[in-house]
Amino acid sequence: MTDITAxxxxxxDAVSRVQRRTLRIVMTGQVFGGAGLAAGAxxxxxxxxxxxxSEGLAGLPTALYTLGSALAAYLVGRASRRLGRRPAxxxxxxxxxxxxxxxxxxxxxxxxxxxxxxxxxxGAGTATNLQSRYAGTDLARPHERGHAASIALVATTVGAVAxxxxxxxxxxxxxxxGLPRLSGMFALAAAAYTVAGLTFLVLMRPDPLLLSRxxxxxxxxxxxxxxxxxxxxxHHVVLGATTMIVTQVAMVAVMxxxxxxxxxxxxxxxxxxxxxxxxxxxMYLPSPISGLLVDRxxxxxxxxxSVTVLLLAGLCAAVSSGGSMVLVTIALVLLGFGxxxxxxxxxxxxxDGTTPDRRPQVQGxxxxxxxxxxxxxxAASGVVAAAFNYPTLTILCGLIGIAAVxxxxxxxxxxxxxxx
Numbered sequence: 001m002t003d004i005t006a007x008x009x010x011x012x013d014a015v016s017r018v019q020r021r022t023l024r025i026v027m028t029g030q031v032f033g034g035a036g037l038a039a040g041a042x043x044x045x046x047x048x049x050x051x052x053x054s055e056g057l058a059g060l061p062t063a064l065y066t067l068g069s070a071l072a073a074y075l076v077g078r079a080s081r082r083l084g085r086r087p088a089x090x091x092x093x094x095x096x097x098x099x100x101x102x103x104x105x106x107x108x109x110x111x112x113x114x115x116x117x118x119x120x121x122x123g124a125g126t127a128t129n130l131q132s133r134y135a136g137t138d139l140a141r142p143h144e145r146g147h148a149a150s151i152a153l154v155a156t157t158v159g160a161v162a163x164x165x166x167x168x169x170x171x172x173x174x175x176x177x178g179l180p181r182l183s184g185m186f187a188l189a190a191a192a193y194t195v196a197g198l199t200f201l202v203l204m205r206p207d208p209l210l211l212s213r214x215x216x217x218x219x220x221x222x223x224x225x226x227x228x229x230x231x232x233x234x235h236h237v238v239l240g241a242t243t244m245i246v247t248q249v250a251m252v253a254v255m256x257x258x259x260x261x262x263x264x265x266x267x268x269x270x271x272x273x274x275x276x277x278x279x280x281x282x283m284y285l286p287s288p289i290s291g292l293l294v295d296r297x298x299x300x301x302x303x304x305x306s307v308t309v310l311l312l313a314g315l316c317a318a319v320s321s322g323g324s325m326v327l328v329t330i331a332l333v334l335l336g337f338g339x340x341x342x343x344x345x346x347x348x349x350x351x352d353g354t355t356p357d358r359r360p361q362v363q364g365x366x367x368x369x370x371x372x373x374x375x376x377x378x379a380a381s382g383v384v385a386a387a388f389n390y391p392t393l394t395i396l397c398g399l400i401g402i403a404a405v406x407x408x409x410x411x412x413x414x415x416x417x418x419x420x
Contacts, residue, residue, distance in 0.1 A: 015215065019139040022208045023148065026136045027155035029093070029199040033129040035159030035192035036096060038280055039103075039185040043167065044119070045260050045382075046269070047103075047182045051112055061119050062256040062378025068099070068123025069130075070371025076124075076131050077364010081357075084207035085135045086200055088360075089128055093197030096125020100189035107183040122186075125193040127367060129156065130343075132200075134363050137351050138208040139215075143295055149347045150291025153284050153340070160280040163188060167273035181269075212356040236299075236353030239404075240346040241366045243303040245373045246404045247342030250310045250397040252374040253381040254317055254335055255279060260382075261322025261390040275329050282336030290344040299352070303345040307401035309338030314398020318391035331394070338401070 044061035052060070072092055079088035102118025105111070136152035137145050163185065170184030179187070258279075259272040293302045313334035320327030354362050377397075384393045 015139055015211070018206060018208065018211060019148075022139065022204070023136050023151050025199065025203045026132050026152045028203075029089070029196045030129065030132055030152060030155040031158045032192040032196035032199065033093060033125065033132065033159065034156035034280070034284065035163045036093075036100065036125045036189040036196065037129050037156075038160045038163030038276070039100065039122075039189035043182045043185045043259075043269075045256055046263070046272075047107055047115070049260065050182065051107070051110060051115060060116075060379060060382070062252060062381070063375045064116055064119040064378075065099075065123035065126060066252060066371050066375035066378050068120035069127040070123075070368045070375060072096075072124035072127035073131060073367030073371050074364050076128055077360050077362075077367065080131070080134075080209060080360035080364070084210045085138070085360075086204040086207045089132055089135065089204070090197045090201035092124050092128030092131065093193045093200065096122055096128060097190045097193035097197065099124060100186045100193060103186040104179065104183045104190065107180050107186070108178075122189070123371070125189070125196075127371060129196075130367060130370075131363070133343075133347060134351070134360070135204075135208055137347070138212045138356070138359075142352065145348045145351050146291040146294030146299075146344055147288070148291075149294075149344050149351075150287035150289075153344070154287040155284075157281055157284040157287075159192060160277075160284060163192075163277075163280075165273065165277045168270045171269070209356065209360060215356075233353030236349045237362060237366070239300070239303065240349030240353070241369060242346075242404050243306065243342045243349070244346035244366065244370050246401050247306055247310060247339045247346075248370045248374045249377040250314070250400045251283075251335055251339040253377040253384075253397045254314065254394050255332070256378050256381045257385045257390060257393060258317070258322065258328060258332060261385070262328065265321075265323040267322075267325070271325060275325070275332055278329050279332035279336045282333040283340055284336075286337050286340050287344060290341050293341070294345050294348045299345050299349050302341055303349070303404065306338045306340075306342035306345065307404055309334055309341060310401040311398040313338055314394045314396075317394035318398075322390050342401075342404075 044065070048061045072095070076088045076092045079091065099118050099121030102114060103122060106115035106118050133149045133152040136148045140148035166188070167185055170188055171181035174184035174187060175181050255276070258275065262272050262275065290302065293305070313331050316327055316334060317331035320331055322328055350363060350366060351359065381393060384396065
């Protein structure tokens with residue numbers, strides 16, 4: 001615990017101590033949060049195909065929990081602004097755990113309405129997992145925001161990779177308890193999200209967002225060399241939001257249909273779990289690299305790099321067609337890394353362009369848009385793959401990232417002077 005009270009003016013050393021403690025708490029919560037979010041990506045589409053009997057509807061789970069994530073992002077953002085990060089993040093994770101438990105029950109009873117409702121509620125955990133990264137940036141100095149966001153995200157790798165890797169033993173454990181094999185991942189998600197919520201509820205004191213409002217206003221620090229974004233905060237927010245939206249659309253659509261495409265080529269559940277584990281590792285594990293690029297190379301160059309990586313991922317996935325384990329793994333790794341670059345660059349841009357008082361609401365609103373875009377991508381992915389094929393879907397998703405380029409060009413302002 002820290003000795004800062006609400007009535008005191010925090011010193012620089014005290015703020016640094018709280019920031020280090022906050023990052024440790026966020027990392028701990030993200031380990032469990034990562035395990036929770038892996039369930040939907042790994043077996044959500046497969047459960048839907050089993051319950052609904054249609055590959056064209058296999059994208060519905062992703063659409064539903066991503067839609068729930070969008071609503072939860074809005075609520076968590078508003079709750080953070082009014083109450084602080086601690087109760088907002090704790091509540092979001094606990095709600096996600098409740099939804100995951102509902103999916104287990106719905107799968108066991110083959111109750112389709114309950115399955116849909118529970119997936120929607122489960123999305124709260126996904127939203128909260130992403131919102132947690134902002135808690136890591138609340139007290140970070142401007143030139144350290146990319147690093148702070150990356151530290152918050154990289155811890156997710158542990159749980160997110162371990163979860164899909166355990167899909168077979170979790171399935172066996174579920175069957176031994178009289179539950180369907182595919183429900184084992186969601187049982188893990190229910191427990192993991194609950195532990196994540198309790199971690200934030202019990203340990204995150206003082207609240208980093210509330211503390212940041214006690215700090216004196218600082219003059220903006222120079223942007224990273226090579227970063228042409230200057231001027232009003234609105235420009236930062238628009239470009240940050242656009243980057244996160246297009247990367248989310250591309251990532252969700254391809255990730256959703258990859259297990260289905262692999263299954264149609266004869267790959268088993270364990271193979272699909274291994275590919276998704278590699279994908280999720282690539283979504284979070286490179287975060288320190290992305291954070292370094294954002295802080296040293298610049299927000300805009302990093303954002304544009306994400307577009308290039310996503311295009312390569314789409315092309316590679318198209319060539320694999322879901323049949324080649326090597327190529328589909330490479331494609332999903334590139335997909336995750338491109339998403340990571342875009343998320344951290346976009347996060348830093350949004351934090352740069354907002355004040356502590358307005359930041360949670362803006363962040364929540366942007367994550368709503370990201371969630372809605374992902375929901376649409378998840379729903380459309382199954383339809384596109386069924387109407388055309390998996391390679392067509394992946395190529396389209398690779399091209400979607402290019403939508404961020406004209407926005408970046410439109411907002412490109414004179415190059416700032418490099419600080420000495």
